[in-house]
Amino acid sequence: MRADAQTQMQTQTQAQAQAQASAPARALGLALGALLLLGAVGLPWALTPYWQHVAIIALYYALLTASWTLLAGFCGQFSFATMALAGLSSYTSALLVLKFGLPIPLTIAVGAVVAAGIGLLIGALVLRMSGPYLALFTIAFSEIVRIILNAEYELTRGDMGLTVPYLFSPDDKLAFYYTMLGLLLVSLALMGLLLRSRYGLFFRAIREDETAAAALGVHVVKYRLMAFVVSSFFAGVAGGFFAHYVGTITPNSLMELSRMGLIIAMAVIGGIESLIGAVIGAALVEFLLEYFRALGMWRLVIFGLALVVILRFSQNGLIYPLYQRLAGRRVEVRRPEPDEEFRLAEAPTPVPEEGAR
Amino acid sequence: MELFWAQVVNGLIIGLLYALMASGLALIFSVLKLVNFAHGQFYMAGAFASYYLATLLGVPPLLSVLLAMLFVFVVGVVVHLLLLQPLYTGQVERKDEYAILMTFGLGILMQNLALALFGPWTKKPPDFAPGVTTLGPLTLDNDRLVVAGMATALMLGLLWVIGRTFVGRALQAVSQDRDAAAIVGINPHRMNRLAFGLGVGLAGGAGALIGPIFLVSPSMGILPGVKSFVIIVLGGMGSIPGAILGALLLGQIESLGSVYLLDPTRGLAYKNAFGVLLLALVLLVKPTGLFGQRHVRME
Amino acid sequence: MLRRLGVGVLALAAVALVAMSPVGLQGQGGPILLGGVGPLSEPGAAESGAEMRMAMELAVDELNAQGGVLGREVRLQFEDTRGLPEEGAAAMNRLADAGAVGVAGEFHSAVAKAEIEVANVRKLPFVIAEAWSDSLTAAQYPYVFRIAPAVxxxxxxxxxxxxxxxxxxxxxxxxxxxxxxxxxxxxxxxxxxxxxxxxxxxxxxxxxxxxxxxxxxxxxxxxxxxxxxxxxxxxxxxxxxxxxxxxxxxxxxxxxxxxxxxxxxxxxxxxxxxxxxxxxxxxxxxxGFHPLLGATPAIQQFQRAFEERYGRTPTFAAMEAYDAIKVLAAAIEQAGSTDPDAIVAALEQIEYDGVLGTIYFSTQREPAYMYHQWPGIRAxxxxxxxxxxxxxxxxxxxxxxxxx
Missing domain, CATH: 3.40.50.2300 (Response regulator)
Incomplete structure (x- = not known):
């Protein structure tokens, strides 16, 4: 009975799907991954400084999008606070350097920890909420952060922009690029490990059906908080790095609500159930937006339209589901049939040490 | 004391506009059980429609407001048909997620579209009634008086439609129990479309009314959108009278708060934060809202 | 099917990469590229940015009508900075990549602050048109000049x-x-x-x-x-x-x-x-000026040309933007080359009769904001x-x- 229930849960997860994938498909995945990695490492040598800058920004968005995907796509927690948390980390890191002269790598780490702490707080505050309530609360939170950072200009210099010391010399784009690439790869590896562990399963179970997951003995509170903390931490890493790359930060440029829209568009285009998809989506959108600069505002219209159309016809996004289909491992993320649900609910606690205490 | 009353009156006028917009959002939530995250953008659409009707076609200002509402209503019905109907025909898993992402994405699309079509420039629609009226110690802008009157009339109209007409009762029936309503012969899809169209139409009306006072631009909807979220949470999500009360409350809090609550040199900088701060507090302390019902989720 | 798709994607990527790679920079004898920066969309002050672009286009067309600069055609590439610092920095980098020899413009001080950093790193002479913050010239960067007065x-x-x-x-x-x-x-x-x-x-x-x-x-x-x-x-x-x-x-x-x-x-x-x-x-x-302070032929000519072309009266920002382009062109002419250091040296020497008056740049370093600042502004x-x-x-x- 117990093993049965676990199998049920696992059929709903991508992690399991990949384990079941056929050998050629897996080889294809590995080959594509290696190609992507090689491309990412070699890319800046073929670019002008300006396009190197675009590439760095793309990596920054990639990390933000991946962290949002972890929370939304895997755990079903639709938070709009990712940019606000990244921005808070930017300001924390910048102010620590400016006021106390701490070394930059340390301040980025502190910024990320602060973001994680605030993420934990938000997670704890919104525990009783779900769906639209959570979205409303996080939008409100983002607005408050933006307004406070604007108004407290003695500290933050508000809309004037806080001048932040650079991590490297500002013309050394390669150093920034490889640092951000390294941060992204390490973050992806850590998030990937987490999602492939049984915690990932619990996240998915919560997304699919919170009540059923709880009935199954998944400690919903604990894993929701964990997802908030992890996601906020990596958003914080991205934000901290960004501050010391661009050199001037303003609350509006970090936290406009439309930036959050951009992150979501990137995630949806990449496929909201895959970290790699999120990264590809972010890089693709950022490069295309720059490439079609001549179209002016219309390129944003096109991406908005793409977002809506993709959502309408494929709720889980574009690139990753497409890849799944091409690679012949289309795994429907499906709701359990009624009788399955019955069995799920009936099943005893599968992992007792994870049960509510 | 004179200052106090001046603030109260100003807050009341702003509150009435908030009420118009938020009651639309509440109507949508009560029938469709979703939060329309693009509400602010429908408000913007109404303002632009009214602006172009008045300036390009020379429609009289008040008539252009009504026509703009009609336009936004039609847009809302189409949007519902194309994008939201699947929620209610069993084509969508995880409905909450779909509704949030879809309406948010729609908002982003509408805003960017407005930016591309109309440019970033702020536009000034013609005044409803130029000049000011002096009432004892108070000086009031005629435009604001007209707007307050229109908003009140539209809201009373809405309450009458919901409470006293057949359509209104049908909407209420769907809001309370979709299946039971279907059994007695009410087509819930039609009611959905109607509710969404009416709801965004009210937002469009609020935008069209505010245009001459706060000017029209593609980004004008963001803050009012956030504020109407605040209001419907205050008022208990699906309740229209709750939304109206919440809106009047928020109007007063913003008007009085930016003068009395904080050090006055800071007040205006924090004005937009009062509402969201209140929202955060209410969600934490009493998530069902000040006048509220229980949590409602889409089935 | 998959393979064909892969090949297609790779081919597209290759085409895109060529477009983004550091080839095809401006050679000698071709047109001279001048950059313009300013807000053309929200949250920036788009109206003012648009007017600055109009003035710059007018200036460039006039230069070309008079035979260009150093006998070469002048081109303007105007970048929207949206009032956001990182957009400004990106715009400056884009201009440097495109081979611009000098940049004029900007309206928002916060954005200009990010832009002067890039100007300095990429050795791009930058004449600030309408950003007033003291800190911009107080940074005392060799490549940064300003026509707008310090606050x-x-x-x-x-x-x-x-x-x-x-x-x-x-x-x-x-x-x-x-x-x-x-x-x-x-x-x-x-x-x-x-x-x-x-x-x-x-x-x-x-x-x-x-x-x-x-x-x-x-x-x-x-x-x-x-x-x-x-x-x-x-x-x-x-x-x-x-x-x-x-x-x-x-x-x-x-x-x-x-x-x-x-x-x-x-x-x-x-x-x-x-x-x-x-x-x-x-x-x-x-x-910053008034016809009564001396209605020079330059002002009248500029106003007439601007009104004729755009149907609106130019503001101070437009005049500054116009003068910024013209003073850059004059400096290039005087330097006899497009070498950035030669242009900077020429800008430090220049006395150019512009719309707003005779434009020159102070080299005194005290008070700090006077460095490379035009001090001739009237209130x-x-x-x-x-x-x-x-x-x-x-x-x-x-x-x-x-x-x-």
Missing amino acids: SLFYTKVADWIRAAGFKNVVAIYELTDFGIDVDRVLKTELTSKPNLYGERIQYTSVGVERTVPDFTPQLLQFKAQNPDLVVNIVTGTGGYLIVKQAAEVGLATTRSTAMLAVSTSILQPEFWETAGEAGLFTITKR VLIQYTEVGQKPDDAHMIWPLYLKP
Whole structure:
């Protein structure tokens, strides 16, 4: 009975799907991954400084999008606070350097920890909420952060922009690029490990059906908080790095609500159930937006339209589901049939040490 | 004391506009059980429609407001048909997620579209009634008086439609129990479309009314959108009278708060934060809202 | 199927990469590329940015009509910086990649601050047109020059007027930006440290606002209770218009006892009347020049050409942008090359008769903001006496000795 229930849960997860994938498909995945990695490492040598800058920004968005995907796509927690948390980390890191002269790598780490702490707080505050309530609360939170950072200009210099010391010399784009690439790869590896562990399963179970997951003995509170903390931490890493790359930060440029829209568009285009998809989506959108600069505002219209159309016809996004289909491992993320649900609910606690205490 | 009353009156006028917009959002939530995250953008659409009707076609200002509402209503019905109907025909898993992402994405699309079509420039629609009226110690802008009157009339109209007409009762029936309503012969899809169209139409009306006072631009909807979220949470999500009360409350809090609550040199900088701060507090302390019902989720 | 798709994607990527790679930079003898930067979309002050671009295009066309610079055609590439610092930095990098030999423009100080960093790193001579913050020239970067006055340079003169006109109860509403905070700081020090004409202490109260707030009524009502004799409106763009309008609506200013001084450049644009209407009557605003200060042929010619081409009267920002392009071109001509260091050397020597006057750049380093700053700016205050009036027809109230 117990093993049965676990199998049920696992059929709903991508992690399991990949384990079941056929050998050629897996080889294809590995080959594509290696190609992507090689491309990412070699890319800046073929670019002008300006396009190197675009590439760095793309990596920054990639990390933000991946962290949002972890929370939304895997755990079903639709938070709009990712940019606000990244921005808070930017300001924390910048102010620590400016006021106390701490070394930059340390301040980025502190910024990320602060973001994680605030993420934990938000997670704890919104525990009783779900769906639209959570979205409303996080939008409100983002607005408050933006307004406070604007108004407290003695500290933050508000809309004037806080001048932040650079991590490297500002013309050394390669150093920034490889640092951000390294941060992204390490973050992806850590998030990937987490999602492939049984915690990932619990996240998915919560997304699919919170009540059923709880009935199954998944400690919903604990894993929701964990997802908030992890996601906020990596958003914080991205934000901290960004501050010391661009050199001037303003609350509006970090936290406009439309930036959050951009992150979501990137995630949806990449496929909201895959970290790699999120990264590809972010890089693709950022490069295309720059490439079609001549179209002016219309390129944003096109991406908005793409977002809506993709959502309408494929709720889980574009690139990753497409890849799944091409690679012949289309795994429907499906709701359990009624009788399955019955069995799920009936099943005893599968992992007792994870049960509510 | 004179200052106090001046603030109260100003807050009341702003509150009435908030009420118009938020009651639309509440109507949508009560029938469709979703939060329309693009509400602010429908408000913007109404303002632009009214602006172009008045300036390009020379429609009289008040008539252009009504026509703009009609336009936004039609847009809302189409949007519902194309994008939201699947929620209610069993084509969508995880409905909450779909509704949030879809309406948010729609908002982003509408805003960017407005930016591309109309440019970033702020536009000034013609005044409803130029000049000011002096009432004892108070000086009031005629435009604001007209707007307050229109908003009140539209809201009373809405309450009458919901409470006293057949359509209104049908909407209420769907809001309370979709299946039971279907059994007695009410087509819930039609009611959905109607509710969404009416709801965004009210937002469009609020935008069209505010245009001459706060000017029209593609980004004008963001803050009012956030504020109407605040209001419907205050008022208990699906309740229209709750939304109206919440809106009047928020109007007063913003008007009085930016003068009395904080050090006055800071007040205006924090004005937009009062509402969201209140929202955060209410969600934490009493998530069902000040006048509220229980949590409602889409089935 | 998959393989074909892969090949297609790779081919596309290769095409895109070629477009992004550092080949095809400008050779000798081809056109000379000048860069323009400024806000063309929100949250930047798009109206002003658009006008700056118009002026720059006019300047470039005139240069080409006169045979170009160094006998080569001049081209303008104008980049939208959206009022966001990182967009500004990106725009400067884009211009440097495209082979621009000099850049002119910018409106927002916060953005300009990010841009001067890039200008300095990429050795790109940069003539700032309309960003006022002291800090821009105070950074003393060799590649950065400025035509717009530093805030301190200009607003000490405005404060002179407030004292000389005998105001003693001054309230100010300022935007929380570099510009607003700088102006507030200068006015506060200047007005509270010295008495007014009648030897009275001046009371100065100020309030900061977020630019996105459309309703200033609560604060204006609060001001009204203090019975000020002067309201200083330090908000740019539409916010500045709305304050003028709402101040009139609540009966604060302009009234018999209270004047309105609105310092944003946008008050000079025709859009001001569109929004403010009747309420804009008797608003006082500042300009960097006035025909009465010497209607040089250059000004008249520029105004005529601008009005003919765009159907609107150019503002101060447009003149600065125009002069910035022209002074860059003159420096390139004088240097005889497009080498950045030669252009910088020429800019330090230059005396160019522009629309705003004879433009030259100070090389003194004390006070810090004077470095590479054009010090020749005049502060003129005008008062509108009719609805819809053009700035040139408005009544000039300061300096007094040039009263018409």
